Amino acid sequence: MGETWTLLKLLRWMTQYFSEKGIDNPRLDAELLLAHALDLDRVGLYLNYDRPLLQAELDLIRPLAKRRGQREPLQYVLGTTEFWSLEFKVNAAVLIPRPDTEVLIEEALAKAGPCGQLLDVGTGSGAIVVSLASELSDWKMTGLDISPEALGVAQFNVDQHQLTEQIQLIQGNLAELPAQQYDLIVSNPPYIAQCEWDDLMPEVRCFEPQLALLADHEGLECYQHLTNQVRSCLKPEGWLLVEIGYQQADAVEALFVAAGLKHVFIRKDYSGQPRVVGGQV
Ligand SMILES: C[S@@+](CC[C@H](N)C(=O)[O-])C[C@H]1O[C@@H](n2cnc3c(N)ncnc32)[C@H](O)[C@@H]1O
Secondary structure (H helix, E strand, O other), X not given: OOOOOEHHHHHHHHHHHHHHOOOOOHHHHHHHHHHHHOOOOHHHHHHOOOOEOOHHHHHHHHHHHHHHHOOOOHHHHHOEEEEOOEXXXXXXXXXXXXXXXXXXXXXXXXXXXXXXXXXXXXXXXXXXXXXXXXXXXXXXXXXXXXXXXXXXXHHHHHHHOOOOOOEEEEEOOOOOOOOXXXXXXXXXXXXXXXXXXXXXXXXXXXXXXXXXXXXXXXXXXXXXXXXXXXXXHEEEEEEEXXXXXXXXXXXXXXXXXXXXXXXXXXXXXXXXXXXXXXXXX
């Protein structure tokens, strides 16, 4: 007869396996993966520690644990993540939304009037546009991305949150924004410079889409495109708000000022790093 694997025994084994693979929070990842695979919440896991696992359950869990052991991000393995307290589908076509990006949502909400039109440039999974639409029910919003695969994921998330009436998704290049004027343009564009690539964690470097991460001109290319066009794409008093890498604040601020934007500001994230630059037409 084969060895009996209780839930606790498997949890300990996975924690050890993830730890040997250099994963930062091995126990947490093991718990989240097991809870997902067994359709339990984490309290349910603790209550079932002594339960022997069925062969079918072990067969389901093994390939998921192997993927995480190869440093694939947990969110891709689970196929889902949370952002702004909402659930989003994610896969290898989209950047995994980061908690730091929530300060961009906060700034957009602070600048948004009761109604208007918003453009989210480089929408990816749709995390930003969906979160904002869930808060601003009288706004019409557009999510733009160059990647049709990313737009497929974004559309799933828009549908899932029942925001199809409010959000339109379009394929396009941010070097040529739609010929329309918006009250608010938000963007978390690619901003990693090529020289920073090798220092990225394996989870990012080997699994997240390069298209979502890398930008030319020391990571500033997208900000250059956006600030070049912003005066014709924003209505009077409209705002441009962008997420930045923590070392880019001065350079991006200078681009905003050179574009003639007023009230240019830098907002830090909750780790104290510069994270958002904003300016008004
Ligand atoms: C950093 S990700 C941001 C994704 C999402 N907005 C978020 O914050 O989680 C940047 C996105 O920009 C898109 N992108 C890259 N180059 C682009 C371009 N030239 N025009 C439009 N979108 C582009 C990528 O496909 C990717 O989805």
